[in-house]
Amino acid sequence: MTEHQDIATRRATDEYVAAEIHRLLAEDPDVAEQGITVVRRELGLVLHGEVESVQRRDEILRRVAEHFPELAVTSDIGVVRTHPPTEIEQLP
Amino acid sequence: MVIRIAAVGDVHLDEDVVGRFRPALEEMPNHADVLLLAGDLTRHGTEAEARCVAREFGGLGVPVVTVLGNHDYQCNEVPRVVEVLEAAGITVLEGNGTVLDCGGSRLGIAGVKGFGGGFAGRCAADFGEPEMKAFVQVSTESADALKAALHSLDCDLLVALTHYSPVPDTLAGEPPEIYAFLGCYQLGQAIDSAPTTLALHGHAHHGTERGTTPGGVRVRNVAHPVIKQAYSVFHLGEHLEPGEVSRMGSLGTRPAWS
Secondary structure, three states: OOOOOOOOOOOOOOHHHHHHHHHHHHHOOOOOOOOOEEEEEOOEEEEEEEEOOHHHHHHHHHHHHHHOOOOOEEEEEEEOOOOOOOEEEEEO | OOEEEEEEEOOOEOOOOOOOOHHHHOOHHHHOOEEEEEOOOEOOOOHHHHHHHHHHHOOOOOOEEEEOOHHHHOOOOHHHHHHHHHHOOEEEOOOEEEEEEEOOEEEEEEEEOOOOOEEOOEEOOOOOOHHHHHHHHHHHHHHHHHHHHHHHOOOOEEEEEEOOEOOOHHHEOEOHHHHHHOEEHHHHHHHHOOOOOEEEEOOOOOOOOEEEOOOOOEEEEOEHHHHOOOOEEEEEOOOOOHHHOOOEEEOOOOOOOO
């Protein structure tokens, strides 16, 4: 895994922070998520995407808070539903 | 004649997910003749995670056929992962195919993981540094293997199964800058070289469900975050009117013409 430098003092609007978080989430073995989008907003960062369990969502937020304690981070991460389909698609 | 195909990709199993899909999977024999998994079955590709996949997707009462995804390669345990899956009765394809008897019709499935490289006009070329040449070579070899597998199958309906996307259509929603890491046109070219009915892939979590190859083969992105349900079901059959393409029907009862 790539070493992440201490950039806790940077502003949330710094796009390098978004890049660092994006890589952290993919490369941290306890997270391994490539499907999370980091969006910079005026009031801080928003994390978008969907994961397979509540534990994974919690772990993402925990890791980001641990690496970037000064950042304002909002979660918009959902857990993908696993209900059976109600419709079929016909393909001639 | 209709063949009912259930499909999902990118389920990323580990202990924390085991059991989440199972209630929906228990209904599988009522809804589908086969379940196809479009790779990224695990988070890191460990043997332990493969055992989770085997518990969740084994013993469903229908054949299960899969390709691996990039996550399944992360820990370099692919041979063990494949062993565990196959011990659970799951067929793992990589540059080969299988033919299943589905109610008297022969369904051929050819599969590869595939690779990135990008799409026509915006793709990597076999030029320059050795690293770039090696990258493109992997894409080309993977597509060549898919083409050979598609052409090797004697069947009534032919399906291509990949993890990476063969077209850009189903990537809509992803940042265009990363399309080259999500698929390559060579896979589409392989699919178009054979009488393929349907191409299924995953990998692009923010992508779109529906697309077509330049040759007109329907492509579906079945990544779990895209379909937002345990699996999707497709009915393939020559009896269906071309104007009925993608008509949504209700699940649970077999149509009279089956």
